[in-house]
Amino acid sequence: MSKFQFPESIKSRPVYGTLEPRPGKAHLFVADAEGAEAIIEVAARDAGLMAKAHIIYIPKGADFADKLHALNPAQFYEGPTYAASVQRLRHVLENAHQGLQVYLTGTEGLMGQAQNEAMQAGIPHTAIQTEHRGSVARRMQCVHCKGITEDVMTDPFVCSHCGLNLFVRDHYSRRLAAYQGVCIDAEDPGNVPEPVELYK
Amino acid sequence: MTIQFNDETFRDDYSFRNSDWAIKRFPFPFHEDSYMYAVNMEQHRGGPEGSVYEKRFDVDEHYVSEMRDRAMVLADDPLRCQSLPHMTLAGWDLLELIMVSKSEDYPDLFELHRDGNQWRWINKPLGIDDSFTFLDETTLPYGPMEYITRQTQGDFCVLDQRDDMLWMDAGMVTTQADWSLDFDIGMNFFEWHAPVPLAHEKGIFVRALKFLLNIQQGAPARRLNWTMTVNPLLDTSPENYHKWGIQKTTLTPENIGSKQHLRVELQTFFRLPRSNALVFPIRCYLCSFQDLMTMPKWGRRLHRVVRDLPEELATYKGFIDNRPMMLDYLSQFDDGQPTSPGVWPDFETEPPLKT
Numbered sequence: 001m002s003k004f005q006f007p008e009s010i011k012s013r014p015v016y017g018t019l020e021p022r023p024g025k026a027h028l029f030v031a032d033a034e035g036a037e038a039i040i041e042v043a044a045r046d047a048g049l050m051a052k053a054h055i056i057y058i059p060k061g062a063d064f065a066d067k068l069h070a071l072n073p074a075q076f077y078e079g080p081t082y083a084a085s086v087q088r089l090r091h092v093l094e095n096a097h098q099g100l101q102v103y104l105t106g107t108e109g110l111m112g113q114a115q116n117e118a119m120q121a122g123i124p125h126t127a128i129q130t131e132h133r134g135s136v137a138r139r140m141q142c143v144h145c146k147g148i149t150e151d152v153m154t155d156p157f158v159c160s161h162c163g164l165n166l167f168v169r170d171h172y173s174r175r176l177a178a179y180q181g182v183c184i185d186a187e188d189p190g191n192v193p194e195p196v197e198l199y200k
Numbered sequence: 201m202t203i204q205f206n207d208e209t210f211r212d213d214y215s216f217r218n219s220d221w222a223i224k225r226f227p228f229p230f231h232e233d234s235y236m237y238a239v240n241m242e243q244h245r246g247g248p249e250g251s252v253y254e255k256r257f258d259v260d261e262h263y264v265s266e267m268r269d270r271a272m273v274l275a276d277d278p279l280r281c282q283s284l285p286h287m288t289l290a291g292w293d294l295l296e297l298i299m300v301s302k303s304e305d306y307p308d309l310f311e312l313h314r315d316g317n318q319w320r321w322i323n324k325p326l327g328i329d330d331s332f333t334f335l336d337e338t339t340l341p342y343g344p345m346e347y348i349t350r351q352t353q354g355d356f357c358v359l360d361q362r363d364d365m366l367w368m369d370a371g372m373v374t375t376q377a378d379w380s381l382d383f384d385i386g387m388n389f390f391e392w393h394a395p396v397p398l399a400h401e402k403g404i405f406v407r408a409l410k411f412l413l414n415i416q417q418g419a420p421a422r423r424l425n426w427t428m429t430v431n432p433l434l435d436t437s438p439e440n441y442h443k444w445g446i447q448k449t450t451l452t453p454e455n456i457g458s459k460q461h462l463r464v465e466l467q468t469f470f471r472l473p474r475s476n477a478l479v480f481p482i483r484c485y486l487c488s489f490q491d492l493m494t495m496p497k498w499g500r501r502l503h504r505v506v507r508d509l510p511e512e513l514a515t516y517k518g519f520i521d522n523r524p525m526m527l528d529y530l531s532q533f534d535d536g537q538p539t540s541p542g543v544w545p546d547f548e549t550e551p552p553l554k555t
Contacts, residue, residue, distance in 0.1 A: 144441070169395065186446060187445045187446060187521075
């Protein structure tokens with residue numbers, strides 16, 4: 001099961017819903033890994049939707065590409081990483097016409113970044129749906145060096161840029177699509193607790 | 201009075217000092233012997249003569265040195281000052297508000313000469329004499345918000361108002377109590393306060409937002425907030441926490457009186473006329489424990505407040521580990537006598553410490 005019930009959380013954290021087919025002239029899906037399952041469920045509920053759909057999918061090791069392809073979307077793109085896909089995503093958003101529906105699903109990092117692109121392109125937030133699927137990993141910004149560490153599964157963790165030991169502060173920036181990582185051993189250098197898996 | 205500006209530092213050798221005048225006017229934030237969050241707003245329309253509440257933008261003996269410290273912070277990290285593109289007009293509003301207020305409130309220090317949009321600004325303490333065209337960014341060395349807040353003590357958040365909400369869309373933040381403008385910029389009022397414990401549950405932010413959305417031009421408001429800082433360090437940013445955090449462990453029973461500072465924020469709120477934005481200056485005042493203890497009432501009260509503060513708040517304010525040592529020190533100044541109501545030191549009327 002790729003769905004996860006997030007615990008009650010802080011006010012800056014995004015709230016994710018469940019994708020539903022909506023009337024629209026065009027449908028853009030951006031997904032990674034288990035997000036594919038949410039797309040398959042939408043397609044099952046509205047058989048006509050895929051003929052007007054563009055799917056941008058980043059498998060991240062998951063095995064859904066063939067199933068998505070089999071939905072016969074109007075356009076299908078499989079990207080190796082989000083970073084590799086973002087130029088295409090921007091192009092699609094910039095050339096979108098009124099009536100586009102945007103569906104984002106998968107990890108928080110993917111949804112947050114793609115949502116930023118959509119907002120910057122002027123897509124109204126009412127036309128953007130999100131559904132969390134798969135890994136509960138967080139995208140973290142180091143507050144000290146500003147570097148982003150992707151797919152953080154533990155607290156604390158090591159910044160992939162500056163190497164500081166960071167704890168996961170429960171504070172989320174939509175602009176950065178990231179949570180805040182703060183040095184955990186500043187007051188007692190070297191005293192770093194054993195990493196614990198998030199939400200455990 | 202003419203202010204004698206100190207030549208002092210807020211880092212490295214920490215030569216910051218408060219004169220007797222500065223101690224006496226320190227905005228002690230506790231009006232009773234205990235503390236819990238409250239919206240605690242009042243009108244910002246002056247206050248007792250010589251107090252920090254008297255002028256719209258208080259200038260004190262630390263002005264010149266604080267501005268030097270701000271310039272150093274910005275040179276190290278320009279992201280401490282940011283303004284989203286739609287906030288430039290609010291920046292001009294702020295520049296006007298500060299220049300008009302300071303030139304009226306401190307005519308011996310600041311002068312503003314206006315001929316239509318041709319303005320001349322003279323800042324004597326900082327040795328600035330600039331002529332520029334109001335609303336023309338190309339005539340200033342920085343954007344309007346950055347230009348004027350490099351010359352004004354306190355952090356500045358400039359909040360856009362839309363959809364019945366306030367948005368942190370611009371700011372100059374170099375003396376903050378552990379929050380990051382770079383991380384929070386673009387957030388709404390509830391989002392940027394998300395990490396604050398207890399207050400959401402108490403409905404504080406819902407009430408505060410309602411109040412702030414309704415602030416009118418010419419009717420500014422103010423409140424106090426406080427925390428604790430070891431050493432008179434202005435830049436207690438999360439960005440540099442990995443560098444300054446270790447200083448919290450340098451307290452000893454011998455040095456706590458001089459090293460431990462009560463950090464008080466005088467927060468004010470002004471509606472800006474053209475942009476309808478809200479500017480939220482957060483002015484930081486620091487006072488060492490030993491200087492506070494020269495006022496018997498403050499000595500008694502600070503001990504009681506720190507002792508009885510809920511654990512979540514002591515943790516959030518970052519002094520839970522040092523609280524026992526603080527209490528050992530402060531208890532010497534609490535003889536159990538009652539204290540008079542209100543924040544003022546009442547030095548003439550409060551009884552001296554019984555020994």
